[in-house]
Amino acid sequence: MATYHYDKHRRRLTRRDLVKGGFAVTAIAAVGPYYLRYAHAQTGPIKIGLPVPLTGPYSSEAQNQARCAQLAIDMFNQAGGLKGRMAELLVRDDKLNPGEAATRSQELIESDKVNFLCGSLSASVQLAVNNVAKNRGVIYNSISQSDTINEASDFSKYTFHEALNPHMTSGAVGRYVFPKFGKRVAFLTADYAYGHEMVNGFKRVGKQFGLEDVLEIKHPIGQADYSTFFPRIQAAKPDILIASNFGRDQLNTFKQATEFGLKQQMKIICPVLLYTQRLAGGGTSFEGVIGGANYYWELEKTAPTAKRLNDAYRAKHGGEVPSDYAAYGFSGIYSMLEAVKKVGTTDTDAVIAAMETLKYDAYKGTQYFRKCDHQSVQSVLVIESKPDSQAKSKADICSIVATETGSEDRLRSCKELGHG
């Protein structure tokens, strides 16, 4: 039963009442716009909003994403735009926080009147942006890994997923490593959606190979020291340690696992081997680690579009090459703008229809969005970190050991995801 904390004799408001009232006003303000649909400008610049975590543990990935997104915009504009209509990128800091991301996306839609949204770098943040976008009928192309976003409950016709999803990534990595390095697997997992989804993916693909799950440790995100988990991992004697964490957490895990001699006893695997963390962590810490990737710059040897992206990036950023997650920034914007060019308008429904049938080659070969869940069907690379002694240049840090071609067979079926 509700109790009211005001003084009956004096009828004076208490702080509690004010807080309650404040919540009510905020709630109305937040829900109100849901009933509105925004008419997007069909003239003037094509605006694309990019909420990414410019501050926080994934800041270096996020800044690179913004750089690459800008390259896609520049490329579109240099080619004349959409009959002279130029594209414009609006980067916002989501601080890796779902609430912050929702607010920024809302502002991008309502105040800045963006035509499309792209971005985010965490599963939960991405779902927050998606929620805002789908309620306001704005196309959102997500560039961070998530399985949930494919599922019918979170999906809407406005939702596109340019990034790989954990199911595809862990599947490709699992199919490569389980036959090679053994069946006894220990999991060290960051305790949030990304980690959990990766582990589910590995277990699922592991069934075919008789995976034996000997230990599962979940750790909080942003942990600085992993040494306290190592005694149990060593005592469990696994063939493989799968570390499903991201950003600095990945770097510190490998750095400390190397220190503790874990590599002498087991093979270390990660779902996504991050280029930026490998650069910051150095060759010794990452030596021999195998993981998945959407992109590695050496693809330029075989894919002309990879060379196009690398060259554009090199020209603008002092000869450096784009990282894997940075490349998502490029392809996320590129695929939307390709669709815009194809239909010759920024009308939301027309662009959705175009994206659903588009075949595009942004940076690594042909990709397309599957009709039912708008997941981008694309190749997955399996890469292995090189020791410093074999590096021919500063960027030469990995070798591509396997490539899994994009195929709908590698995705969960539309039926399993709850579509139709």
Added chain:
Amino acid sequence: MPPRDEGDPVTFDLFLLQLFTGLALGSIYVLVALGLSLIFGMLTVVNFAHGQFFMVGAYLGVFFLGLTGNFWFSLLAVPIAAGVIGMVCERFLVRPLYGRGIDYPLLLTYGLGLVLLESVRMIAGTQGVPFNTPPLLSGAVDLGVFFFPKYRLFLIVITALLLIGLWLFLEKTTYGLIIRAGARDPEIVNILGVDVSRVWLVVFGIGISLAATAGLLAAPIRGVFPEMGVPVLVEAFVVTVVGGMGSLVGAVIAGLLVGVTVSFTAFFFPQMSTLSMFVLMALVLIFRPRGLFGRAGALG
């Protein structure tokens, strides 16, 4: 917690190992908290820039390592360079705020921390730089049942040496006597003809120097990147609060206690490992608000 199968029994060896890992981790917490505790204990300044000086220390280490290629030279140069930076900060930023209440220097150092963080991001980039363990100390030693990294053993030794050095300096030298007297009653010390402001200058310099040295020493374990100091401020505060604000003995006991707590929590409830240090802090604050070895009303 996942069920244990026969591959993961809780043996006595494993228990000992977990304890040892916790103590080793604790010695890093001690190292990290030392500078914060010293500055608070002697100057009653809560240095919110502690974590950022830790980070600056690591970057200075990278700089000196790049110049000379020698870790040991860096280990010598970083404390000196950081000490000078600390003294400059004290002289021109902190000093005007003495006697104005504890919140003034707190806000100042908080802002200073932000400036340091952004400066490093601008100068050295946001991505972070590799920092390898010095070759002499890389690799692991076989302790019979378990491999333990040489570098972490080295850290335990260094931390112990720093503590002994600091204790000898404060307790056994004339200068230490002046510092302690200045902390207790600056006015009398001033009347006795000692320039207290110079004493504080030196203490602040030493505190910053300790923070930076900790950053350099932690670099091979945690990596070097602009945000590396952020969790450090939190860890250092937990250790300082548990041990008692300003108590060096407290910092040592609390650091080890936090290390062991985190380690055993990681063993039984891994998801809670980071949280456990705050639970420990809350418990200590409930039953002993001044911390294990703190003076009453230190913040009054």
